[in-house]
Amino acid sequence: MNTCMKEIAMKMKRAIIHIDEEACDGCGKCVSFCVEGDLKIVDGKLRLNAEKYCDGCGACVPKCSLGALKIEERDADEYQELVYVRC
Numbered sequence: 001m002n003t004c005m006k007e008i009a010m011k012m013k014r015a016i017i018h019i020d021e022e023a024c025d026g027c028g029k030c031v032s033f034c035v036e037g038d039l040k041i042v043d044g045k046l047r048l049n050a051e052k053y054c055d056g057c058g059a060c061v062p063k064c065s066l067g068a069l070k071i072e073e074r075d076a077d078e079y080q081e082l083v084y085v086r087c
């Protein structure tokens with residue numbers, strides 16, 4: 001029998017970033033302010049790398065002068081802290 005490792009994301013209600021795609025012009029100014037490194041620009045719009053890496057800290061919110069970012073409470077993948085290892 002073959003076995004494989006599969007990551008199962010648990011959903012839970014918690015604080016997480018909301019990106020207003022209509023308002024975002026893709027300037028990228030907020031990206032470097034994410035302490036989790038979870039923001040990126042894709043096709044001219046801001047995106048999360050993964051819900052699970054956003055801890056809802058809100059550090060990116062005031063960096064957007066267009067008001068495209070806010071913290072909301074909703075069902076999202078459980079937060080998972082990124083661990084950096086020296087290699």
Ligand code: SF4
Nearest residue numbers: 034054055057058060
């Ligand atoms: S709320 Fe915090 S963790 Fe989430 S995207 Fe913004 S800076 Fe990153």
Ligand code: SF4
Nearest residue numbers: 024025027028030064
């Ligand atoms: S600063 Fe605002 S407009 Fe610029 S990429 Fe971030 S969310 Fe989009």
